[in-house]
Amino acid sequence: APEAVTLLAFREALRGPQGVPPDPLSQWVTTAGPCAGPGVSLWYGVTCHQRTGQVLGLRLEYLGLQGDAPDMSVLAALPGLRALSLANNNLTGPFPDLSMLPALKMLYLSRNKLAGDIPDGAFASMRGLRKLYLSDNAFTGPIPSSITSPRLLVLQLSKNRFEGPLPDFAQADLRSVDFSGNNLSGPIPTGLQRFKATAFQGNKNLCGPPLGTECPAEALVAPPSPPLPTSSTSSPRSLRILMIIAIVVLVAGALLSAAGLFTAFLSRRNERRQATTETLGGGGPSAAAAAAAAAKAKATSDPAITIEQSGAEQHGAAVAAPAKRGGRRDDHGRLVFIQEGRERFELEDLLRASAEVLGSGNFGASYKATLMEGQTMVVKRFKEMNGVGREDFNEHMRRLGRLVHPNLLPVVAYLYKKEEKLFVTDYIVNGSLAHLLHGGSRSNVPALDWPKRLKIIKGVARGLAHLYDELPMLTVPHGHLKSSNVLLDAAFEPILSDYALVPVVTPHHAAQVMVAYKSPECGQQGRPSKKSDVWSLGILILEVLTGKFPANYLRQGRTGTDLAGWVHSVAREEWSGEVFDNDMRGTRGGEGEMVKLLKLGLACCETDVDKRWDLREALARIEELRERDPGAASSFVSDVGEPAPPSRPGEPPHSSST
Numbered sequence: 001a002p003e004a005v006t007l008l009a010f011r012e013a014l015r016g017p018q019g020v021p022p023d024p025l026s027q028w029v030t031t032a033g034p035c036a037g038p039g040v041s042l043w044y045g046v047t048c049h050q051r052t053g054q055v056l057g058l059r060l061e062y063l064g065l066q067g068d069a070p071d072m073s074v075l076a077a078l079p080g081l082r083a084l085s086l087a088n089n090n091l092t093g094p095f096p097d098l099s100m101l102p103a104l105k106m107l108y109l110s111r112n113k114l115a116g117d118i119p120d121g122a123f124a125s126m127r128g129l130r131k132l133y134l135s136d137n138a139f140t141g142p143i144p145s146s147i148t149s150p151r152l153l154v155l156q157l158s159k160n161r162f163e164g165p166l167p168d169f170a171q172a173d174l175r176s177v178d179f180s181g182n183n184l185s186g187p188i189p190t191g192l193q194r195f196k197a198t199a200f201q202g203n204k205n206l207c208g209p210p211l212g213t214e215c216p217a218e219a220l221v222a223p224p225s226p227p228l229p230t231s232s233t234s235s236p237r238s239l240r241i242l243m244i245i246a247i248v249v250l251v252a253g254a255l256l257s258a259a260g261l262f263t264a265f266l267s268r269r270n271e272r273r274q275a276t277t278e279t280l281g282g283g284g285p286s287a288a289a290a291a292a293a294a295a296k297a298k299a300t301s302d303p304a305i306t307i308e309q310s311g312a313e314q315h316g317a318a319v320a321a322p323a324k325r326g327g328r329r330d331d332h333g334r335l336v337f338i339q340e341g342r343e344r345f346e347l348e349d350l351l352r353a354s355a356e357v358l359g360s361g362n363f364g365a366s367y368k369a370t371l372m373e374g375q376t377m378v379v380k381r382f383k384e385m386n387g388v389g390r391e392d393f394n395e396h397m398r399r400l401g402r403l404v405h406p407n408l409l410p411v412v413a414y415l416y417k418k419e420e421k422l423f424v425t426d427y428i429v430n431g432s433l434a435h436l437l438h439g440g441s442r443s444n445v446p447a448l449d450w451p452k453r454l455k456i457i458k459g460v461a462r463g464l465a466h467l468y469d470e471l472p473m474l475t476v477p478h479g480h481l482k483s484s485n486v487l488l489d490a491a492f493e494p495i496l497s498d499y500a501l502v503p504v505v506t507p508h509h510a511a512q513v514m515v516a517y518k519s520p521e522c523g524q525q526g527r528p529s530k531k532s533d534v535w536s537l538g539i540l541i542l543e544v545l546t547g548k549f550p551a552n553y554l555r556q557g558r559t560g561t562d563l564a565g566w567v568h569s570v571a572r573e574e575w576s577g578e579v580f581d582n583d584m585r586g587t588r589g590g591e592g593e594m595v596k597l598l599k600l601g602l603a604c605c606e607t608d609v610d611k612r613w614d615l616r617e618a619l620a621r622i623e624e625l626r627e628r629d630p631g632a633a634s635s636f637v638s639d640v641g642e643p644a645p646p647s648r649p650g651e652p653p654h655s656s657s658t
């Protein structure tokens with residue numbers, strides 16, 4: 001397939017000074033192309049379009065890429081490419097030429113060592129650019145004026161050495177910016193003053209609101225007007241304000257007249273909800289059932305629903321940029337889409353076909369449903385999610401919507417209701433790691449061998465690290481890491497789900513059921529720490545290596561003891577050589593690395609939080625592991641699973657267990 005050829009050519013460009021392409025990309029082979037169909041990616045780091053099956057995104061993060069940024073012009077042969085990430089590598093040299101990729105909507109180059117001035121017209125061809133992440137590099141000079149694309153929503157330029165004035169972004173509808181930690185100077189343009197001061201901190205010479213520093217008189221007299229690419233950018237503010245007032249008046253009128261009809265709709269829907277709970281497996285009033293009822297009613301052209309439906313069309317436009325300041329239109333039983341570039345649909349569309357129950361967890365059930373267009377989605381019900389009010393909840397969801405990483409399951413859309421929330425995500429073909437490890441034989445899925453298990457742990461650690469980078473304000477950025485929340489795609493790349501939910505879960509419920517709250521520190525001090533996810537990662541590593549089910553996943557509301565006991569029993573077994581899962585017994589030449597990972601898992605389970613590694617450290621150690629032992633392979637696990645004494649590791653594990 002041409003896409004495969006293109007990507008393999010790009011892989012060549014990623015060889016860098018080391019001369020070899022990064023390890024995970026060895027999995028790119030021509031026999032299977034990058035996409036097996038709509039939404040089904042077979043290659044590491046590739047996202048496939050849900051409808052066309054073309055390559056939509058390329059996320060090559062944490063691969064240790066070095067040297068100059070690769071020649072991007074190769075990628076021009078991917079017509080569907082919209083998102084490109086080379087963030088979190090060690091790329092050096094100047095900003096790459098991206099003029100051949102005018103259709104890009106998202107570009108992530110943060111946390112590299114790219115340097116120098118960015119040409120002023122670097123983004124001129126990308127008129128649809130929505131998200132640009134260049135933080136944590138060494139860029140210098142002025143912020144290029146071509147960045148001020150009208151469609152730009154997110155701009156992260158922090159921790160560089162940009163200098164000069166801030167452009168005013170008059171034509172963009174920015175929802176998130178970060179200019180902190182640069183050498184920018186002059187007054188903050190009015191169009192940017194609505195953002196928090198933190199977005200501008202660390203620039204010695206910036207002044208004016210929202211910063212506390214007043215601008216010197218001369219700066220105010222002649223505010224810098226950076227060159228803008230077109231003259232249409234200077235639309236009069238007063239006209240905009242008038243338009244906003246007109247829209248508000250119109251919307252208020254429409255809402256008032258719709259209110260009566262909406263109340264009627266709600267009461268009718270409640271009646272129907274009672275009648276149809278059984279269609280989705282009973283279990284109390286279900287939003288899914290309510291939606292199915294709504295769908296049925298729609299089919300019989302219920303006037304109330306027809307009206308709501310036409311509201312939905314307007315809404316579709318509103319949620320395309322969900323952060324429209326103060327926008328409150330994302331409620332009343334409609335899905336709110338937080339992912340860019342995703343097909344819009346209604347809950348009714350999802351549940352029109354019979355929904356299959358995937359399982360029930362601690363928060364409610366998960367359903368699988370296939371849209372008419374063929375996309376398969378999962379709807380998960382979350383009860384006990386009242387940790388914050390509606391506004392804060394929406395804000396948190398937008399934060400989650402901005403996360404993009406190949407090892408994180410994106411929340412595509414959500415529905416807010418007071419008593420429960422619904423999350424819509426993609427269906428991940430190979431199901432959960434828990435199911436694969438403990439679900440008995442599943443004829444069509446091969447047993448997990450050591451290379452697959454190592455790949456899973458690496459991916460999990462990378463996904464976690466991304467959460468730690470992007471959500472540093474959360475005490476436990478994941479909070480609920482366990483094998484049923486690690487899903488596996490067609491290439492056995494792990495994809496984390498149910499992350500970053502602690503802030504929105506009802507605190508009492510979080511303390512009862514979420515995995516981070518089962519860590520030793522919660523038993524001792526009653527609260528999780530920044531390292532509680534590391535502890536969960538340790539448990540997951542031990543589970544993956546032993547194939548054993550950590551006891552306390554089964555029990556609710558109990559902390560610490562069971563699982564700690566389990567960890568210690570694993571530690572004891574390590575010395576017997578019997579500890580590894582039978583499915584890995586045939587491993588040749590990787591036994592030493594298996595033992596290293598086991599010790600690493602135990603180290604992550606260190607009881608003393610101060611001594612326990614932080615996530616960065618854990619990730620760094622995990623990244624060092626290889627499928628095959630360096631040098632001559634020692635035989636720790638022989639054919640029949642007998643221990644072979646010489647390969648016994650020298651040191652006791654870095655764990656409190658004895």
Ligand SMILES: Nc1ncnc2c1ncn2[C@@H]1O[C@H](COP(=O)(O)OP(=O)(O)OP(=O)(O)O)[C@@H](O)[C@H]1O
Nearest residue numbers: 358359360361362363366378426427428431432484
């Ligand atoms: N997006 C998905 N794709 C494929 N399978 C999924 C998806 N989400 C969930 N599942 C499957 O559904 C099962 C139930 O998942 P669910 O998240 O509801 O509960 P849980 O993970 O067991 O518990 P908790 O509610 O504590 O997270 C999981 O074991 C998993 O196999």
